Amino acid sequence: MATWTWFHRLASPPYVYRTAATLTPWFAVVAALAIGYGFFGGLVLAPPDYQQKDAFRIIYVHAPSAWLSLLAYTTLAVAAAVGLVWRMKVAHAVAAAAAPIGASFTFLALLTGSLWGKPMWGTWWTWDARLTSELILLFLYLGYMALRSAFDDRQRADRASAVLAVVGVVNVPIIHFSVTWWNSLHQGSTVMKLAKPSMPGSMLWPLLASFLGFTLLFAALLCVRLRAEILERERQASWLKSIVEKR
């Protein structure tokens, strides 16, 4: 079937290896531009908040990091599920490549939130639903990576960790809706909701640019890590040897 050729092509390591290499600079350049505008607009041009003053500006790092923590996990879980069902090695490679990136941004979201929480709320940390579920996400990432490294056999590592990844995806909607389902200390969503954002354009546009920039940064990092992952997995493959010999 013609509609499925793109899917089958994605199962081919040489194709993905080459495509990732082509896409990386594009993602990286647009990410740099978007983050550059987002940070300059947010940290310099945007007016201070009427209550938080300049402290609100941490949102330009915190919110996109938190968004990435969820996006990276969803990517990881979808890739893991595809790997499980279609026995696609490249999909497992995507999941493995996404984990450390997701874990880093989860940590960044927790760290920036904590730095903001002390002056604004009056505490570094508290066990409210949003904070706790985000911390569980960090542990899921770490558990996923630990489980992978516990197997010597790559195929076993792929499958066992993929099951963990799929089970853990239930936490993603919990994190997002934790602030609406339960009373929490963390405020509700400003941007990520169906209603109009609770923020004027002068603050909002740089924030949206940051969201876009972080997303593309994730795409670029994922491409780089995916290529490394494929290199390691395919080190015995003839297509790779022919590339190396050409150089």
Added chain:
Amino acid sequence: MTPRRKRLLLVGGILVGVGLATGVATMAFRENLSYFYNPTQVTEGQVPRGRSFRVGGLVTKGSLKRVPGNEEVRFVVTDLNRDVTVAYTGVLPDLFREGQGIIAHGRLDGSGVFVADEVLAKHDEKYMPPEVAQSLKKAPGGAGPGGEGKGT
């Protein structure tokens, strides 16, 4: 059934199963997962007795009083339905002000006063420049900023 279809069903089954289990568990622990109780729940006695808990709501305008002689402050927290008086000794967070949302941790004393050992400021999801906040405040009949939409 092809093996691939079987695996697809298995992965789908895991998702549905884990999702349902989590849904049931969170429903069962609904109250326990909430970070704070509102003043209505406190006055109606739906709070743990003899144990500390959190109460959250808006600080009633004009209710903040300092007790002369020591560091204690007293203020009234409301959900626009019922009120609870909170007594607290210590430093209040930056965002603490009348009309704002706060969450206090502590326990009820015999006379119905909530004796807090920690007061946190709850920020809402609204952001705006100071000038906009000013003009909103001045606008006749306009809903001013500050004050949280949700009481619960």
